[in-house]
Amino acid sequence: MSKEIYENPDLKKERQNCPFNKEEITHLLDGGKEKTIERKQLENYILSDEQLKDAVPMEYLSHADKYAEELRKACLLMHKLADSPAGQVPTLRALMGAGLGSAVLKEGNPLALHYVMFIPALMGQGTIDQQAKWLEKAYNLNMIGTYAQTELGHGTFLRGLETRATYDPKTQEFILESPSLTAYKWWPGSLGKTANYAVVMAQLYTKGKCEGTHPFMVQLRDEETHEPLPGIVNMWLNPVCISSYIHYGTYVKPTNSKLSYATMVFVRVVVCQDVTTNLRKAVTIATRYSCVRRQSELKPGDREPQVMDYQAQQNKLLPPLAATFAFQLAADHLWNLYHTANNNIEQGDLELLPDLHGLSCALKALCSSEAANFVEVCRQSCGGHGYMSCSNFPRIYGQVTAAETYEGENTVLWLQVARYLVKTRKEQSGGLSVKYLIGEEKGPKTVDTTLEGIVKLYRRAAVGLVDVAIAELDKSGRKGEAPHDAWNHAAVYLIKAAQAHARLFVVESFVDSLKEGKLSAPVRTVLSQLCELFIIYWLLERSGDFFLCSNLTKQDLLLLNSKYVELLAAIRPQAVNLVDSFDLRDEVLNSPLGCWDGNVYQRLFDEAAKSPLNQSNVHESFHKYLKPLLKSNL
Ligand SMILES: CC/C=C\C/C=C\C/C=C\C/C=C\C/C=C\C/C=C\CCC(=O)SCCNC(=O)CCNC(=O)[C@H](O)C(C)(C)COP(=O)(O)OP(=O)(O)OC[C@H]1O[C@@H](n2cnc3c(N)ncnc32)[C@H](O)[C@@H]1OP(=O)(O)O
Numbered sequence: 134m135s136k137e138i139y140e141n142p143d144l145k146k147e148r149q150n151c152p153f154n155k156e157e158i159t160h161l162l163d164g165g166k167e168k169t170i171e172r173k174q175l176e177n178y179i180l181s182d183e184q185l186k187d188a189v190p191m192e193y194l195s196h197a198d199k200y201a202e203e204l205r206k207a208c209l210l211m212h213k214l215a216d217s218p219a220g221q222v223p224t225l226r227a228l229m230g231a232g233l234g235s236a237v238l239k240e241g242n243p244l245a246l247h248y249v250m251f252i253p254a255l256m257g258q259g260t261i262d263q264q265a266k267w268l269e270k271a272y273n274l275n276m277i278g279t280y281a282q283t284e285l286g287h288g289t290f291l292r293g294l295e296t297r298a299t300y301d302p303k304t305q306e307f308i309l310e311s312p313s314l315t316a317y318k319w320w321p322g323s324l325g326k327t328a329n330y331a332v333v334m335a336q337l338y339t340k341g342k343c344e345g346t347h348p349f350m351v352q353l354r355d356e357e358t359h360e361p362l363p364g365i366v367n368m369w370l371n372p373v374c375i376s377s378y379i380h381y382g383t384y385v386k387p388t389n390s391k392l393s394y395a396t397m398v399f400v401r402v403v404v405c406q407d408v409t410t411n412l413r414k415a416v417t418i419a420t421r422y423s424c425v426r427r428q429s430e431l432k433p434g435d436r437e438p439q440v441m442d443y444q445a446q447q448n449k450l451l452p453p454l455a456a457t458f459a460f461q462l463a464a465d466h467l468w469n470l471y472h473t474a475n476n477n478i479e480q481g482d483l484e485l486l487p488d489l490h491g492l493s494c495a496l497k498a499l500c501s502s503e504a505a506n507f508v509e510v511c512r513q514s515c516g517g518h519g520y521m522s523c524s525n526f527p528r529i530y531g532q533v534t535a536a537e538t539y540e541g542e543n544t545v546l547w548l549q550v551a552r553y554l555v556k557t558r559k560e561q562s563g564g565l566s567v568k569y570l571i572g573e574e575k576g577p578k579t580v581d582t583t584l585e586g587i588v589k590l591y592r593r594a595a596v597g598l599v600d601v602a603i604a605e606l607d608k609s610g611r612k613g614e615a616p617h618d619a620w621n622h623a624a625v626y627l628i629k630a631a632q633a634h635a636r637l638f639v640v641e642s643f644v645d646s647l648k649e650g651k652l653s654a655p656v657r658t659v660l661s662q663l664c665e666l667f668i669i670y671w672l673l674e675r676s677g678d679f680f681l682c683s684n685l686t687k688q689d690l691l692l693l694n695s696k697y698v699e700l701l702a703a704i705r706p707q708a709v710n711l712v713d714s715f716d717l718r719d720e721v722l723n724s725p726l727g728c729w730d731g732n733v734y735q736r737l738f739d740e741a742a743k744s745p746l747n748q749s750n751v752h753e754s755f756h757k758y759l760k761p762l763l764k765s766n767l
Pocket residue numbers: 225226229230231245248249250252253280282283288289290291292322391392394395397398400403404407486487490538539540541542545549552553556
């Protein structure tokens with residue numbers, strides 16, 4: 134007789150009479166039905182492999198054992214990659230991301246940098262000959278690389294990197310050196326124990342002149358013994374410049390000095406998708422748990438309600454639920470822009486480079502910071518159980534907060550966006566992602582609280598805040614301040630303007646996607662509700678920006694607040710069905726709180742039982758330390 138599959142009765146009830154086709158949303162998020170089929174096949178292919186399962190929870194292993202265990206699985210995954218039915222690159226991308234990859238490699242993928250930065254650096258900056266020499270070797274894993282840019286003393290300010298690459302015309306070689314302690318490469322993933330090659334960013338010196346930071350291929354370790362090569366600690370010999378700027382000893386300037394920063398742009402684009410995947414996991418865990426958890430008293434004398442029935446809980450979880458759709462659609466738009474810009478750049482057309490830089494900085498900073506805040510709210514919404522390591526919130530939170538720092542610290546990126554916006558606004562030049570700065574809203578500043586009216590408010594705020602920042606810069610200039618001082622003294626306004634620009638892009642992506650998308654009426658209804666909820670939520674959170682730049686009134690805000698709480702109530706019944714549409718397997722969620730069947734308490738109990746401390750009633754330390762203390766009559 135088939136074993137009855139347990140399903141928590143509350144979750145079961147949540148799933149009854151779903152008014153929309155969940156698979157339609159799954160296909161939308163995957164990029165089509167075929168992609169969903171491919172993803173599910175890949176998940177089965179990977180997650181069914183017993184050798185990829187952890188014998189004991191990773192949190193109970195030592196640092197060294199964690200590394201060894203993750204490396205074992207990563208190497209096994211690479212073998213499976215070669216035989217993957219879905220093909221190498223789709224499998225690779227799935228394995229690198231926050232979804233399938235982190236279901237297997239919970240502490241991090243020791244080979245991630247090889248694929249996320251080392252190979253993209255070769256592809257984006259290597260000459261044809263260099264790619265012919267190294268790309269196949271890298272794809273065949275006959276070499277393991279990393280991207281070594283950040284130093285102890287510098288991570289943000291690339292023009293301040295100390296590692297030097299001096300070209301010797303006699304030997305036609307580059308001598309790489311770390312001239313000081315602060316020049317030591319620090320942070321590069323895999324550099325410590327895994328990689329035997331690195332793309333090293335260093336200041337290129339030739340004929341006594343510094344030509345700025347350039348990428349160099351450096352062998353770090355012997356390919357057989359894995360021993361560090363002689364002098365590798367602070368003097369690196371025989372690197373090869375990855376690029377084609379040295380012709381017979383003469384430096385040939387690249388068409389754009391920032392092309393050497395291209396790898397970072399690629400990763401910033403990827404990070405937007407990655408943090409969205411992590412946010413989707415956190416929202417799923419918190420939403421399902423909030424429909425299983427019953428606590429306190431809503432109506433005196435009634436049964437304890439599901440905590441999701443508290444408006445306060447809906448206010449915590451439904452905006453991040455909506456954000457997962459908003460960020461996904463914006464990340465898709467950015468990915469398309471990246472491909473268009475990259476194809477053009479390969480043809481020598483750099484026109485879209487500033488837009489790509491501006492937008493990738495804006496979305497990476499926005500998606501990572503918002504996702505980090507939302508993941509923490511999701512954790513808090515699960516009370517004490519959300520704090521447990523096995524809830525998976527600590528790990529998810531660690532991953533999204535890391536993204537606020539790596540690949541460009543967010544504040545620094547916001548200022549890059551502001552630099553681009555001020556320049557564009559002043560030049561009134563074209564510019565893909567600032568189209569509305571040119572085509573700003575004309576006509577009366579009256580507010581209408583329809584979806585279109587709210588989008589117009591976002592547009593006014595994006596334009597208005599750039600103008601406020603420019604006015605601050607001009608005011609400082611009139612006081613005789615030097616441009617760099619004026620810039621520094623306007624930083625608060627500049628960052629607000631950059632963030633308003635990023636929010637407008639996300640809002641327009643969401644609204645435009647719903648207009649263009651071929652959606653069934655029920656799916657369009659629920660996604661439109663999420664879209665309206667999200668853009669009102671952000672407006673209410675940042676109402677100061679809108680007051681500054683439009684005729685928004687107190688009455689308008691009260692009306693929008695009412696609309697917001699109405700939308701919370703309207704979406705509440707579909708919360709579980711919406712997170713079910715993400716189609717995240719329990720192994721990917723990796724959390725007893727978020728499991729599909731809602732059997733939370735038994736799974737929590739089973740997880741606790743795995744602790745080494747729970748393998749005996751009295752731990753040996755009692756006899757060593759506690760018992761003597763108890764007897765010591767202090
Ligand atoms: C094969 C692939 C297979 C699988 C992969 C697929 C999926 C992977 C899936 C999941 C992976 C998930 C996530 C990613 C995982 C891991 C990431 C791992 C680790 C992180 C690695 C790192 O952190 S690497 C180090 C990152 N470091 C930085 O980002 C440094 C930040 N600093 C800078 O970028 C620069 O210093 C600066 C931009 C802040 C300032 O530079 P600089 O001082 O030189 O410039 P100015 O400010 O003076 O501006 C001068 C003009 O240059 C323009 N500019 C600046 N930068 C760029 C750029 N990048 N592109 C274009 N233009 C640029 C700027 O706009 C100015 O222009 P003007 O016209 O105004 O003069």
